[in-house]
Amino acid sequence: MSDTPFGFGLPPEEPEDGDEGKKKDQQSGGGQGPANPFGFGTPGAGGFGGPGADNPFAAMFGSLNPTDLGAAFQQLGQMLSYEGGPVNWDMAKQIARQTVSQGTSDGVKDASVGPAERTAVQEAVRLADLWLDDATSLPSGSGSAVAWSRAEWVEATLPAWQELVDPVAERVGAAMGDVLPEEMQAMAGPLIGMMRSMGGAMFGTQIGQAVGVLAGEVVGSTDIGLPLTPAGKAALLPVNIEAFGKDLGVPKEEVRLYLALREAAHQRLFSHVPWLRSHLFGAVDGYARGIKVDTAKLEDVVGQFDPQNPEQLQDALQQGMFQPEDTPEQKAALARLETALALVEGWVDAVVHAAAKPRLASADALRETLRRRRATGGPAEQTFATLIGLELRPRRLRDASRLWASLTDARGVDGRDALWAHPDMLPTAGDLDDPDGFVHREQLDFSELDKMLGEAAQSPDLHKPDLHKKDGRENGPEDQAKGDDTE
Numbered sequence: 001m002s003d004t005p006f007g008f009g010l011p012p013e014e015p016e017d018g019d020e021g022k023k024k025d026q027q028s029g030g031g032q033g034p035a036n037p038f039g040f041g042t043p044g045a046g047g048f049g050g051p052g053a054d055n056p057f058a059a060m061f062g063s064l065n066p067t068d069l070g071a072a073f074q075q076l077g078q079m080l081s082y083e084g085g086p087v088n089w090d091m092a093k094q095i096a097r098q099t100v101s102q103g104t105s106d107g108v109k110d111a112s113v114g115p116a117e118r119t120a121v122q123e124a125v126r127l128a129d130l131w132l133d134d135a136t137s138l139p140s141g142s143g144s145a146v147a148w149s150r151a152e153w154v155e156a157t158l159p160a161w162q163e164l165v166d167p168v169a170e171r172v173g174a175a176m177g178d179v180l181p182e183e184m185q186a187m188a189g190p191l192i193g194m195m196r197s198m199g200g201a202m203f204g205t206q207i208g209q210a211v212g213v214l215a216g217e218v219v220g221s222t223d224i225g226l227p228l229t230p231a232g233k234a235a236l237l238p239v240n241i242e243a244f245g246k247d248l249g250v251p252k253e254e255v256r257l258y259l260a261l262r263e264a265a266h267q268r269l270f271s272h273v274p275w276l277r278s279h280l281f282g283a284v285d286g287y288a289r290g291i292k293v294d295t296a297k298l299e300d301v302v303g304q305f306d307p308q309n310p311e312q313l314q315d316a317l318q319q320g321m322f323q324p325e326d327t328p329e330q331k332a333a334l335a336r337l338e339t340a341l342a343l344v345e346g347w348v349d350a351v352v353h354a355a356a357k358p359r360l361a362s363a364d365a366l367r368e369t370l371r372r373r374r375a376t377g378g379p380a381e382q383t384f385a386t387l388i389g390l391e392l393r394p395r396r397l398r399d400a401s402r403l404w405a406s407l408t409d410a411r412g413v414d415g416r417d418a419l420w421a422h423p424d425m426l427p428t429a430g431d432l433d434d435p436d437g438f439v440h441r442e443q444l445d446f447s448e449l450d451k452m453l454g455e456a457a458q459s460p461d462l463h464k465p466d467l468h469k470k471d472g473r474e475n476g477p478e479d480q481a482k483g484d485d486t487e
Contacts (some may be wrong), residue, residue: 026385086170100151138273141267150237154211154212160228168202221266228342279343338429342394
């Protein structure tokens with residue numbers, strides 16, 4: 001570690017060759033701070049390593065005209081004075097909106113959604129719901145259908161990203177102070193506060209960039225398998241649907257309808273399986289609790305921190321500083337999360353295929369395209385993988401889809417969908433390895449148990465411990481006969 005906390009040292013000395021040295025120093029940018037202080041920038045204005053980085057303020061805030069200069073210093077002050085949570089979400093939203101306004105790498109710009117596109121989306125979701133009625137016993141979950149621009153998608157999904165990212169970012173913020181020797185932490189209190197503010201801003205920048213890029217890739221609100229918006233609102237992005245279907249050789253109406261089927265199927269699941277959202281986010285949180293920060297890497301970065309090159313810390317975030325704990329609990333959390341994502345995506349894949357196959361000539365081609373797209377991910381997904389140490393990707397999508405299809409053949413639509421009644425009834429990772437064994441295994445019927453517990457709760461005699469079974473024990477002898485009748 002360097003002799004001064006976080007590598008901060010004295011101001012640079014005068015050049016040995018006097019005025020000539022100053023002139024060279026000014027030409028090279030030496031002694032004037034980094035080319036891009038704090039590593040931040042405004043997309044399209046030289047930020048993020050783009051053109052214009054020679055001018056530090058232009059790299060951060062755009063062209064240095066009198067109108068922008070005040071806003072530039074105001075933004076810098078807000079960044080250094082930030083005292084909120086582990087991620088500066090105001091900055092994340094700003095960067096995401098700026099990234100969206102830049103357009104995607106193929107030159108497609110965001111655009112407001114017109115009345116005709118809104119009507120087309122609403123009609124596609126309405127027709128999709130009619131088709132899904134034959135493919136699943138879960139009722140419609142699309143209370144409304146909306147057509148979003150990319151900017152509207154950013155605004156609507158940021159709260160969910162905050163729930164996903166904050167726990168890990170908080171660990172990094174704490175680790176930034178812990179890497180200092182204990183005797184130095186009291187003296188470096190204000191400096192640690194500034195570093196945490198910068199860390200929150202850097203996380204905000206990275207998250208904002210990733211959300212902004214992802215907004216240019218997604219076609220709805222459920223693309224990553226997690227519910228990013230409140231249940232009941234099916235959302236599609238017309239500008240991205242247009243780009244997605246451009247080179248597929250499939251009529252635009254069929255592409256829109258197939259994607260509406262997927263969105264509507266997700267909404268049915270998230271609306272009518274009340275425990276599912278907390279189950280998925282709980283699995284993410286359980287995995288995050290087992291992640292540890294690579295303090296050796298962080299200490300190396302912070303210890304050698306150079307105020308003339310503060311992009312080091314941001315680069316470290318991009319490269320990832322997270323190591324999962326190699327414990328049985330952490331492995332179980334990861335398996336639980338991957339299985340949950342696979343089951344959701346596999347069910348949607350199977351149900352949508354059943355609804356679309358008899359009606360759309362392009363159903364097979366669109367199914368395979370979306371499977372490959374989901375399996376490979378994109379640059380934004382990779383950014384989230386480095387930031388939270390986790391790839392939100394259903395690795396066993398095909399296995400899960402085959403299992404759900406086999407369940408449909410063996411038990412029918414109602415028997416298949418009844419498994420969503422309770423999380424303990426769902427297939428496990430081991431069941432994905434042996435789908436036939438799970439399909440033909442006798443399943444517990446939790447509906448009768450729930451009925452018994454409901455009746456017990458309404459009974460005047462609430463003191464019999466065997467009625468509640470909170471500790472998982474079996475009923476007493478006097479109720480054994482009743483318990484046998486439910487099997």
